[in-house]
Amino acid sequence: MFVKSLSIEEFRGVKSCTKPIKFSNFTVLIGRNNSGKSAILEALSLLPTPWTSRYISSIPRINYLAQIHLTRKGGMYRRLLYLYAGEASLDYILEHTNKKIYFKITKDTFESSLMQNVSSTAQFYNMKPNQLEHSVLFFPYTASILDDIEWRMNDLKDLITKEGYHITLAKFLNECGNEKFSEFIFQDPITLRKVYPDTTAFIELKDLGSGTERVIKIMALLELLNPKLILIDDFAAGFHPTMIKLFFNWLNKKDFQIIISTHNIDVLYYLADLKPKDTSILQLNKSNEDVISQETFTLEEIESLLNANNDPRLLGGLLNL
Known part of the structure; x- marks a missing residue:
C-alpha cells in the first residue's frame, strides 16, 4: 500500500x-x-x-x-x-x-x-x-483522458508488442462479448484484427465504444508501468x-x-x-x-x-x- x-x-x-x-x-x-x-x-x-x-x-x-x-x-x-x-x-x-x-x-x-x-x-x-x-496514475472522468493515453502509448507501442500484451488484451476483450479479436495493432489509431469465419478485418478501437476504449488503454498502461x-x-x-x-x-x-x-x-x-x-x-x-x-x-x-x-x-x- x-x-x-x-x-x-x-x-x-x-x-x-x-x-x-x-x-x-x-x-x-x-x-x-x-x-x-x-x-x-x-x-x-x-x-x-x-x-x-x-x-x-x-x-x-x-x-x-x-x-x-x-x-x-x-x-x-x-x-x-x-x-x-x-x-x-x-x-x-x-x-x-x-x-x-x-x-x-x-x-x-x-x-x-x-x-x-x-x-x-x-x-x-x-x-x-x-x-x-x-x-501514481490518475484516470479522471474527462473528455480528453483517452486521447492523452493514446498520445503516451505512441512511445510504448513497441514494448507492448514485445511483451505480448497486444494479444493478451485481445483475449481479455473476447471474454467481454461475442466478438473474436486476435490482436491489437498499436498504431495511429489503435486498431484490432477481428476474426470472421472466412476472413479478418481491422476495426478501430474507438468504434467499440468509450467503455471498451477506456479499459483497454488503462490496462495496457498498467501492464507496462506497474x-x-x-x-x-x-x-x-x-x-x-x-x-x-x-x-x-x-x-x-x-x-x-x-x-x-x-x-x-x-x-x-x-x-x-x-x-x-x-x-x-x-x-x-x-x-x-x-x-x-x-x-x-x-x-x-x-x-x-x-x-x-x-x-x-x-x-x-x-x-x-
Missing part, C-alpha cells in the same frame, strides 16, 4: 473533513453527487509531489489539475481553492514509512514539505528517479457488468494500491463476490457547510446489506452521515 490517509482543508469543494480519510489496499468511494469523491482522488493525484510530471501528459501534476478546472482570471490555481480564495492544505500519511507530508496551494503558488529536487524526492519515496512520473497507486474516477462508466467483473479479476492479481469512485451498484456486487484482500468501501457525505464525513464498510458488511436488498449507496441519507 502506498498512501495510508489524507486530510483535506479548503481544497476544491471541500472545506474540511471530520477525520482523516483512511485507505485500504483497495478502496471504493461511494456517495451522492458532489460528496467529495473526485476531490479526494484529485488530492491524491498530486502524489508523489505536485511538481512531478504526470506520466500520461508530461506536465506537472498540479498544472494538470489547474488545466482540468481552467480559469481565465484570479490566478492559475484559483479553482483548486475552496470558494476560490485562501489556502488549500493537504496532509498525507504514507504507508511504507508512516511518513507525513503536506502540500499547500494558493491561487498563484504551492509549497510542499518535500524539496523540489528529483533525487531527494526519489530517495524519500525509496524509488528510482525515473519511477516518480508513473508511481505503478504504486492507481486512481480511477467514475470507475464503471461505460462498462457492461461482464467487463466490470473481468476487470476486477485482472486488478485483483496486481500489486498496486487501487482507489476508485463509482455510482454503479454492480461494482459492489462483484467486489463482495470476489473479496479482494484489504478492501474497504467508504460512504462519503458532504454537509451544507462542505464538511466531509465518512462511514467505512467491510466487504462482509456490504455483502450483508446487498443480501438484505439494501442499497449501500443510499446509506448516507439513511444514516444522516
Whole structure:
C-alpha cells in the first residue's frame, strides 16, 4: 500500500473533513453527487509531489489539475481553492514509512514539505528517479483522458508488442462479448484484427465504444508501468457488468494500491463476490457547510446489506452521515 490517509482543508469543494480519510489496499468511494469523491482522488493525484510530471501528459501534476478546472482570471490555481480564495492544505500519511507530508496551494503558488529536487524526492519515496512520473496514475472522468493515453502509448507501442500484451488484451476483450479479436495493432489509431469465419478485418478501437476504449488503454498502461497507486474516477462508466467483473479479476492479481469512485451498484456486487484482500468501501457525505464525513464498510458488511436488498449507496441519507 502506498498512501495510508489524507486530510483535506479548503481544497476544491471541500472545506474540511471530520477525520482523516483512511485507505485500504483497495478502496471504493461511494456517495451522492458532489460528496467529495473526485476531490479526494484529485488530492491524491498530486502524489508523489505536485511538481512531478504526470506520466500520461508530461506536465506537472498540479498544472494538470489547474488545466482540468481552467480559469481565465484570479490566478492559475484559483479553482483548486475552496470558494476560490485562501489556502488549500493537504496532509498525507504514507504507508511504507508512516511518513507525513503536506502540500499547500494558493491561487498563484504551492509549497510542499518535500524539496523540489528529483533525487531527494526519489530517495524519500525509496524509488528510482525515473519511477516518480508513473508511481501514481490518475484516470479522471474527462473528455480528453483517452486521447492523452493514446498520445503516451505512441512511445510504448513497441514494448507492448514485445511483451505480448497486444494479444493478451485481445483475449481479455473476447471474454467481454461475442466478438473474436486476435490482436491489437498499436498504431495511429489503435486498431484490432477481428476474426470472421472466412476472413479478418481491422476495426478501430474507438468504434467499440468509450467503455471498451477506456479499459483497454488503462490496462495496457498498467501492464507496462506497474505503478504504486492507481486512481480511477467514475470507475464503471461505460462498462457492461461482464467487463466490470473481468476487470476486477485482472486488478485483483496486481500489486498496486487501487482507489476508485463509482455510482454503479454492480461494482459492489462483484467486489463482495470476489473479496479482494484489504478492501474497504467508504460512504462519503458532504454537509451544507462542505464538511466531509465518512462511514467505512467491510466487504462482509456490504455483502450483508446487498443480501438484505439494501442499497449501500443510499446509506448516507439513511444514516444522516
